[in-house]
Amino acid sequence: MTELREALKSAVKELYGVEVEPELTRPEEQFGDYSTNVAMQLGAKLGKPPRQIAEALANKLQDAEMIAKTEVAGAGFINFFLSDKALLDGLLRQPAKVYDGQTVVVEYSDPNPFKVLHVGHLYTSIVGDAIANQFEAAGAKVARVNFGGDVGLHVAKTMWAVLQKLGGESPEKLQDIEPGKHSEWLTDCYVEGNIAYEQGADAKAQIVELNKRIYQITEQQDKSSALAQIYWTTRQWSYDYFTDFYKRIGSHFDRFYPESEAVEPGLKAVRENIGKVFEESEGAVVFKGEVHNMHTRVFINSEGLPTYETKDVGLILKKWQDYHFDRSIIITGNDIYEYMQVVLKAIEQIAPELAQKTTHIIHGLVKPTGGVKMSSRLGNIIRAEDVLAAANEANKQANSQENFDVALGAVKYAFLKNRIGADFIFDPTESVSLRGNSGPYLQYAYVRARSILQKSSGNYQLPTTNYQLEPDERSLARKIGEFAEVIEQATNDLLPSHICTYLYELAQNFNRFYEKNRILGDERETVRLKLVEAYAKVLKNGLQLLNIPVPEKM
């Protein structure tokens, strides 16, 4: 509520000659629509009793057009009750475009080619989509990017098993693999290769050797040798599998950065800074973290190959080159927190402004319960698709309907409603319930609101003068009007969960209204329809920001 904030600022200036940036919060409904604690802050500064200051300010603002009344409470809070007109005017306010004209790069999901997508990837994808959408709503030009290891030990492991299965470097034999089974086949190869690496000394040596050869293939852009043909073909299979999956969950990326592309810029930056930022130790190039109270990490290993650290350095430089971002967000699991701290510290010494513009968001673990299968064959991993399948199945059971939009909405909402950072438990049955705090509940809420509007005459214009809201209408209008602030807060805190909490509270508020008040056919139909319309719009808007499907019918 910028007008109120401005009015408050100038009142403080006029009365006390001080500049303040007053804090406005949403108190409990009984205490008003907005509340401020400026009087307490000023009290300390001016050496006057806070309540006295509060009284003076409240008095001064009493007559503003948007204010119905003011109250002073407690130690010196000022509570503002908005006029009905101000409330209705604010109904469809949109979040402020604080990122207007800025470019924000959001990196998330980051699956490795040649491996399966697991729950963790699903989680970052969902969180990343929501955060990217929020920046867009705040006016930013957003680039959604995805980083993945198309080179490295896991690739060599997979490739080793691929060669075993093909009986040598025979690319033509890849045609025998059924197209629908490509990703599954590769996943099996990875598992086999991994076992071989850990168990057999010969295999291990071969895999290490293969690793170097694959680096060379990407470095020299070799597309013709037999191994290169196998590599590029299977790599493409993997990317196809990702693309299909993202399409299914409604994610899209502007750019995939394969690790192989980050190698060169990364190596260059690290090598140029040996002696300055990095140092040689035991045949490797390392970053000494101890001085910064961090871990020491290897950037170039004793084989002369870049580790993930160097590729991450290269990636940040590449992102900068491609986008000249004002802000860069990286979303990963929290197991990588300290690792990323080291990378960012190293970047800070190479290109300080890039580190300063970068924010690393970490999330916890998803722990699925009841009905989500774990693949023991793949090493007790929970695949992303297994989570979706479980939700779909739960939806069939509970709501006797098959609707992937509902299952997907259920999973997304269940993941997003938790504050990012801590681990949480995912229960498919609960996620899909039409009662309680769930995605389908909100989807259904929207469908029913639309249904009311469709049955109506379509006339929901407000009278232009002398309208007054009844208490229940007022309460609903107040809640609807919070939307923009909630979005702003969520973007500021990088917490989509705020949006979930709000949407659910909004739907509950509507329920209470709907239970007691007739809409269609009532003498107050037009005003009420106006509220329903705004409510439906806000629900849709909010769900879309979360990248949750918004069905018109269920």
Next chain:
RNA sequence: GCCCCCGUAGCUCAGCGGAUUAGAGCGCUUGUCUUCGGAACAAGAGGUCGCAAGUUCAAAUCUUGCCGGGGGUACCA
């Protein structure tokens, strides 16, 4: 050992410096309505906000220590 994250009702989680009574969902108890597609609604039981100090006019929220759980700690990512 050192470092990071987490610890709020029986369960799953919000709240992350402000309001007499710390919230929601599920589960439990009682009541209401022949429902604009119950997405029900109303009332109730249930909490030493892990423990202990400190900072503050004000602490679940900030600081420190401890306890419990998870993660990281040189050539994996």
